[in-house]
Amino acid sequence: MELRLENLTKIFTNKTGTDLTAVDDLSITIESGTLVGLLGPSGCGKSTTLFMIAGLLKPTRGKIFFGEDDVTRLAPEKRGIGLVFQNYALYPHMTVYKNIMFPLENMDVPRDEAIQRVKDMAELVGIGSMLDRKPAQLSGGQQQRVAIARALVKKPRVLLLDEPLSNLDARLRLQMREEIKRIQRETGITTVFVTHDQEEAMSISDKMVVLDFGVQQQYSAPQEMYNTPANLFVAKFLGNPPINSFEAEVKGGFLMLNDQKFMKFKEVKDASYILGMRPEHFKVSEKDSEEKIKVDIKDIFHVGRDTMIHFELNGQNIRALVDSDSVGDKDKTVDLTCKRKRVYIFDKDTGKVINHG
């Protein structure tokens, strides 16, 4: 089932009459059977988008299509969606079996078939032996599985997950992440996944949407987004440790760092720009290399496989992760370089990336 959002806009008006644009003119097409992560800082409108797709919120403008059907004005139960909440929203007084059965009761599914579907779904998510327990008797991960089973038992056209992993501890989060991916692959259902955790989104999604203040920043596959960010916001949002960003000038086609000529960019006009360089893209340069820069090391931290160097570029504190063999503890200076296509140059006003070939 292809899911298409057209110019989707949601404006909340609060009591004093001021408008807050939660989602601003969002247009995305999600291909059938893919898992798409909605990523952004808190308050960026990702849950609002999800609830609009679910039908729990009415969009101010714009349309939502499931395949060819316009579902913008349809009630949530008629859209054929499964929704998993951040706190799972299991009915505490019902057993796991009744929880999963509950959506089917409202759908006039014949009893025998309903029972079979509940059992199949419980097997699929791996809680087949816990059907007669209450949610309070389950661990967080098991409750999560029940919530997914309840969302899937209706055989929805679209599965929506609202920060499903944020209530779990770190190890369980890794496990459930893979589990969700497995269930999604097995059922082949179009899935939208909301999260604020970039690592989670990158590892699980087929494609990602990054939102900021309700505006779509970039929509592409995770690795592509990481390697070629569309703007400064995306570059800053993705990656851990975060990207180094600082002002730099291009003079006569040369990028100037610490008043040294670093790299030649023919297509870039002479002006002041914001430069972005990821710590892990730095390398200690070969001796005969042209494109290098000499920096004074302020601090060295050894973190196992890599070594973290702190230094200054254009008055900004910069971190670089380099191979631990390439830098000695007593080195005062080091020559660093970086691949040409991994140097991101952003426009100072708009923050948009400038293509330099």
Added chain:
Amino acid sequence: MNRELFKKSNNLEKFTFIFDMIAIIAYIVLFLVFFGMLQYPIDPATNEVILEELEFFFPVYEFLGNNITYGQMNLIISILVIFMVVSVPMFVINYKKLRTRTVYEMDSYVASSKFTNAIINLLSLNIVGFVLRIWNMFIVIEFVKGYKPKDFFKSIIPAIKDKYKKITTKKEKIDESDYDDATYTLKKNIRRQNIAYVMRLLLTYFFLVFMALIIIIPFYWMILTSLKDFTGAVSTSPDFFIGLSRMNWINFKVVLEELNFGLYIRNTVTVAVFSTIGTVITTILSAYAFARIEFKGRELLFTILIMTMMIPGELYIITNFITVSKNGLGWVGTDNNSYFLAMIIPFVTNISFIFFLRQNFKQIPESLYKAARVDGCSDFKYLTRVMVPIASPTIFTITILNVFSSWNAYIWPRIITGVGGEEGKQFWLISNALRDTAFVQDNGRVMYNLQIAASTLVTVPLLIVFFAFRKYIMNGIGRSGTKG
């Protein structure tokens, strides 16, 4: 740990419950039969009871061909009542324990409690229960200690000898001069602490027992007086105890039948049941509306409702009365009276309960509602299938509190039934009846023992409800604040 034995013990206990139930039913049936046989002196002319002769009336009853004197009759009924009072709570407690006890909680104490229960069974003539419980006790002993019954009896005498030895050896004085200074101070401190602990415990329990007596004695006195005859009740040197055969159960029968308290209790139950059903329904629906449904002016409306709580209830009485009386709906004071409607309808809603339940509903996470919406659940179905079950303890509390308040209602029923004169008397509730019934002999003396018997009849059901559901009641009072 032998789980088989645990299961066997539990199954046996369940089997014993059947006989406990049979015994309880038998006590109740026998009580009703004997209580029904009681006779009181009747004036042949007016067909009414002669209260003066009540204490000098000693009929001889016949039961299955045997003659039973008045005293024997009282003795039988007293014993049956004692049996009921002992065996019903015992049954309830055992039932609860059976449901909650895990295999890890089985210890010698369980065996001894089985033994105590068996003795109570024996004393209350439940022979089958006695045998089964003794058997069960041996199973528990085998489970805990591993003794077979035979070994158990053999182990008793050595155990007693052992205990005796311990007691005798303890009495040997230990020479304290051997200790060094530090040990000596430590020992002294420990002893001082122990003494302080024991004293504190004694004082605490003394205080608790004293306070409990202050509460219990009036109730004891009430029940005692209700069973005395007239001379005993008004005596200037009253007895603190009376023998089982001197308990005049006839007092209750006179109150129920001749003084019409049976009718009044029925009236009260009717009013309580219907007003409670009404209150629960209106409370649930409006609490849901105020908690979940978005509509214009919701907060304003709720504020106005809450504000009415500040007006004392007595102020409504006049306007309410005008509403139900001749110039209004005409439920009272006309030819066509419907007293029950007038007593029930003004009390089918209660603002403080709505407030209480709304707060409870608000605590249920909003995401449950969203989940139900996505699952295609209507508002009403969400209310009945999700909200009400989750909030059921609160709703239960509301039910009990409402039953209490209708049971205790006085002013409104008094006004409504007062309008009707003699006809209204048929619709008295118990509180009005307690106040207004004439417990008077023809020569003008008030029959205090009958009056107290009537009060007992009114109080005891409330006490039972309170003991059974005190957890919910305290819950409700604690959270909704005191309510006048």
